[in-house]
Amino acid sequence: AADTLKQEDFVGISFWIISMALVASTAFFFLERDRVSPKWKTSLTVSGLVTLVAAVHYFYMRDVWVATGSTPTVFRYIDWLITVPLLMIEFYLILSAIAKVPTGVFWRLMIGTLVMLIGGYVGEAGYVAVWPAFIVGMIGWFYILYEIFAGEASKINAASAPPSVQSAFNTMRLIVTFGWAIYPIGYFFGYLTGAGPESSANALNIIYNAADVLNKIAFGLIIWSVAVAETERSG
Amino acid sequence: AADTLKQEDFVGISFWIISMALVASTAFFFLERDRVSPKWKTSLTVSGLVTLVAAVHYFYMRDVWVATGSTPTVFRYIDWLITVPLLMIEFYLILSAIAKVPTGVFWRLMIGTLVMLIGGYVGEAGYVAVWPAFIVGMIGWFYILYEIFAGEASKINAASAPPSVQSAFNTMRLIVTFGWAIYPIGYFFGYLTGAGPESSANALNIIYNAADVLNKIAFGLIIWSVAVAETERSG
Ligand SMILES: CC1=C(/C=C/C(C)=C/C=C/C(C)=C/C=O)C(C)(C)CCC1
Ligand SMILES: CC1=C(/C=C/C(C)=C/C=C/C(C)=C/C=O)C(C)(C)CCC1
Numbered sequence: 001a002a003d004t005l006k007q008e009d010f011v012g013i014s015f016w017i018i019s020m021a022l023v024a025s026t027a028f029f030f031l032e033r034d035r036v037s038p039k040w041k042t043s044l045t046v047s048g049l050v051t052l053v054a055a056v057h058y059f060y061m062r063d064v065w066v067a068t069g070s071t072p073t074v075f076r077y078i079d080w081l082i083t084v085p086l087l088m089i090e091f092y093l094i095l096s097a098i099a100k101v102p103t104g105v106f107w108r109l110m111i112g113t114l115v116m117l118i119g120g121y122v123g124e125a126g127y128v129a130v131w132p133a134f135i136v137g138m139i140g141w142f143y144i145l146y147e148i149f150a151g152e153a154s155k156i157n158a159a160s161a162p163p164s165v166q167s168a169f170n171t172m173r174l175i176v177t178f179g180w181a182i183y184p185i186g187y188f189f190g191y192l193t194g195a196g197p198e199s200s201a202n203a204l205n206i207i208y209n210a211a212d213v214l215n216k217i218a219f220g221l222i223i224w225s226v227a228v229a230e231t232e233r234s235g
Numbered sequence: 236a237a238d239t240l241k242q243e244d245f246v247g248i249s250f251w252i253i254s255m256a257l258v259a260s261t262a263f264f265f266l267e268r269d270r271v272s273p274k275w276k277t278s279l280t281v282s283g284l285v286t287l288v289a290a291v292h293y294f295y296m297r298d299v300w301v302a303t304g305s306t307p308t309v310f311r312y313i314d315w316l317i318t319v320p321l322l323m324i325e326f327y328l329i330l331s332a333i334a335k336v337p338t339g340v341f342w343r344l345m346i347g348t349l350v351m352l353i354g355g356y357v358g359e360a361g362y363v364a365v366w367p368a369f370i371v372g373m374i375g376w377f378y379i380l381y382e383i384f385a386g387e388a389s390k391i392n393a394a395s396a397p398p399s400v401q402s403a404f405n406t407m408r409l410i411v412t413f414g415w416a417i418y419p420i421g422y423f424f425g426y427l428t429g430a431g432p433e434s435s436a437n438a439l440n441i442i443y444n445a446a447d448v449l450n451k452i453a454f455g456l457i458i459w460s461v462a463v464a465e466t467e468r469s470g
Contacts (some may be wrong), residue, residue, distance in 0.1 A: 030266060038270045045266050049259045056255060064239060074242045078251045125242050209367065 351375030
């Protein structure tokens with residue numbers, strides 16, 4: 001009874017809502033793959049994997065939160081280490097559905113991801129001073145942004161994608177820019193203003209949870225909608 | 236609370252990441268089987284079985300690790316006794332998708348597997364001295380390598396496989412050579428240098444966990460990609 005969700009625990013409520021939204025999204029993506037043409041199916045599979053992995057982690061984080069009123073950041077990083085590479089694979093797959101994409105694009109996106117996440121982790125876990133770790137993480141993220149806005153991935157899109165794919169690619173880029181920006185902002189207020197992460201644990205968790213709805217569920221929905229549109233256009 | 240994952244417990248973190256990666260891989264293989272032609276479907280089913288069985292064992296090992304800081308090797312052998320034969324079946328199936336394969340190939344791969352695993356187990360469990368047990372295990376493994384590099388399985392591949400299958404077969408062989416080598420190396424450092432397995436429990440678990448990503452997930456992905464390529468080529 002001590003660890004039942006309280007009516008006034010808004011962070012706990014947000015954990016509950018999002019865990020269920022992730023379960024529903026997973027079912028949605030997995031079921032809907034049978035109405036898109038084969039070349040789009042893997043994209044929907046991967047969208048569902050992102051929400052599946054996140055759902056399991058959210059159920060866990062929700063229980064830890066309700067039981068203890070805090071939730072270790074380590075679980076978010078474990079989640080990110082699996083889901084962010086999957087999101088990068090989505091960029092690769094969406095381009096592969098329309099053109100032949102060199103695997104270098106894929107590896108560069110992966111390297112950017114690893115630099116970003118490992119940089120952030122060693123900072124949060126205290127292995128490296130928080131500022132240098134943050135800067136390394138930011139470099140990884142900027143490298144991803146460079147690749148999708150100005151690098152090879154962006155050129156393939158501009159050269160050969162039909163309008164619906166271009167518009168999806170465009171929205172995905174905006175999510176990686178603005179949706180993802182929420183996490184380093186959280187890190188900044190948690191560690192770099194001198195306040196310390198405990199004092200902002202409530203706010204941070206609500207913000208991260210909302211960010212995940214955008215970056216995981218909305219991101220997947222964009223891919224679903226372009227897959228449906230392209231299937232209807234050309235089979 | 237005593238048994239929640241700690242931020243600095245990298246072995247525990249690796250158990251977490253891999254358990255989730257195995258769940259995601261299982262969903263992936265099971266879902267993607269509907270986009271390959273019938274003769275490739277069983278290969279994807281079996282890839283998913285390998286990761287499914289491993290996922291269950293990993294969730295269990297992860298909890299034991301987080302609660303006690305050690306995880307009995309017996310669970311890994313239980314896992315191997317199911318997953319290694321399944322991986323051998325994969326070799327048989329990939330050849331069967333392109334040619335008529337005598338069942339002798341299958342049985343020889345199975346016998347090699349059993350000699351390898353039973354040899355290793357009786358050594359680790361202390362029923363037989365560690366050195367002779369190790370040598371018996373190595374003989375089993377070399378026998379598998381012989382079969383896939385120079386024996387009948389390799390000849391069938393060379394004689395009748397299309398390029399995409401030959402290249403997948405080749406990568407699978409390299410995994411059985413280099414990816415699998417990690418386990419006897421672990422046994423060697425655990426038992427044959429005189430140090431005793433407790434002193435290297437951390438390192439060994441991280442190494443085995445990473446090896447499993449390669450030998451279970453990457454192995455399955457190779458099969459998935461040849462199945463997709465062959466389906467697109469010839470239906
Ligand atoms: C730049 C930067 C960060 C960015 C993290 C991001 C961008 C995480 C994205 C997670 C997503 C998108 C999950 C969705 O499934 C850190 C590590 C917080 C701190 C270091 C600097
Ligand atoms: C040679 C040898 C070993 C090899 C074990 C191997 C190769 C296990 C492979 C497991 C896999 C591939 C699991 C993946 O699902 C032992 C038993 C450690 C010790 C005795 C000598």
